[in-house]
Amino acid sequence: MTVSDAPPIPRPARPPRDALRIAVVAPPWFELPPRGYGGIESVVADLVDSLAERGHEVTLVGSGHHRTRAARFVRVFDEPPSERLGTPAPEVIHAAAAGAALAELDVDVVHDHSLAGPLLARGRRVPTVVTMHGPVDGEQGEYFTALGDSVDVVAISDAQRRLNPGINWVGRVHNAIDVSSFPFRADKDDHVLWLGRFSPDKGPHLAIDAARAAGLRIVLAGKRSEPAEREFFEREVRPRLGRDAEYVGEADAALKRELLASARALAFPIQWEEPFGMVMIEAMACGTPVVALPRGSVPEVVDHGRSGLVVRDLADFPAALSLAADLDPAACRRHAERNFDLPVMAAGYERLFRAIVEGQRSVRALTGPRPSLRRLRERGVSA
Structure with a gap:
């Protein structure tokens, strides 16, 4: 695992108030952005760039080389294990390495797009937001239901969210492209x-x-x-x-x-x-x-x-x-x-991250431990 600082990225003339420090965990299988197949990786790369352009400090965890505007890159695999797609070992290794790296970083929120990574959310002092890119029924649905309120889950469509109301949904943000x-x-x-x-x-x-x-x-x-x-x-x-x-x-x-x-x-x-x-x-x-x-x-x-x-x-x-x-x-x-378009997606995630982080801070000031954020579903954070 290696951690590197990317070249300075151009900041917008008017960065958002209280810019967020966001750690984005990509799946381990392909580079970001992918050179061929890799729909999730394309979305993640575009979101990283869009959040950086909006003035946020983004740390990216991924495999191989990246061509994003992340301020910091944590490389787990030197070469993406694409030929092992779907096997458990790379996912588990990726999650363990990402968890160790993120424990050393000062961030406001972790946005995890991997499968095994959310297992570490319960022991984290900052909220973990997970985007559900795949099906929400079957074993994967059971898995994310079992995670409960240790993660705050974002749907990529209203249709997806309706299929499994037992998941701790906090909003919906449609995918986007440039x-x-x-x-x-x-x-x-x-x-x-x-x-x-x-x-x-x-x-x-x-x-x-x-x-x-x-x-x-x-x-x-x-x-x-x-x-x-x-x-x-x-x-x-x-x-x-x-x-x-x-x-x-x-x-x-x-x-x-x-x-x-x-x-x-x-x-x-x-x-x-x-x-x-x-x-x-x-x-x-x-x-x-x-x-x-x-x-x-x-x-x-x-x-x-x-x-x-x-x-x-x-x-x-x-x-x-x-x-x-x-x-x-x-x-x-x-x-x-x-x-x-990308600005629509980025604005949706920005609103959602800010609502979660600010909700977390306000409640922790009174009670200490991380609260359940299920109520955020009523706060209009969907994009």
Whole structure:
């Protein structure tokens, strides 16, 4: 584990009053920002930069090299253990190293995006805020429910929060992107795009079937590095490929933007209650409407009839893919700017952190120990 001070970052002309000292713990699996796949890592890197730009002092805990504006970087793994994604040892090592480093630092709040890290929250003198990036049912839901009020949990969608009211939710902040980094194109090519991880939950095979039924060409790009992803691709996707259905590999940041900007629509036939689909806001930022099923966060993210079309079932998907070309690309871009740009997300977290820290300070002055902050859900800190 190494700790380094990053080069000085430019501060805004008018920093916020009482700037916060925030420690951000990233998952151990990829660098920040990631060079390819890594949706959580992209969000974390953007949030770190945005909070720093707003005048806060940010310490980042992560793996490999970082290209963020964090004032201090704690490196746990010299090389991210990406090939071991999902195995327990790297998570546990990461949590232990992060906990040891943070115990030596003077911070106001810890914002933890890892899986094992929140286990250390109960013994910490400052509050630990956890963003729930994944599902809240099953074993992961049981885990965060068991953590109780030792952590203050942020939902990334209202749909996610409704699925498990037993978790100590303190607010909701939608994920965001740097909209200005995505190219806007009003003139579109005549093809549909599917972009994501090759899994039955993401529905790439369903996207191919719907595009073919609509008489439209479809381009697919995405991750298939894990055994289950490769098996699914070979079984369900490869047999469907042809002249009107092309797989172009896993898209890096540049190719992803090119594909999103040129497509007439993004096909998003999601098959699970996904808490938040980043690719939807990336598409809208490029002026590309989203055609999706109403699962998970979709109804919160897509403005039906303006930035996309939300259809009830797969039978309506082909027609919606055809009709999406009639939507205004500029309206898609405006929707992304107003609701899912980085300043919106950063302001939401800033309000939430400040409410938690100030609530903690006021009660500790009277009682000493860290209080339950469940009441913050009533204080309007959601963004």
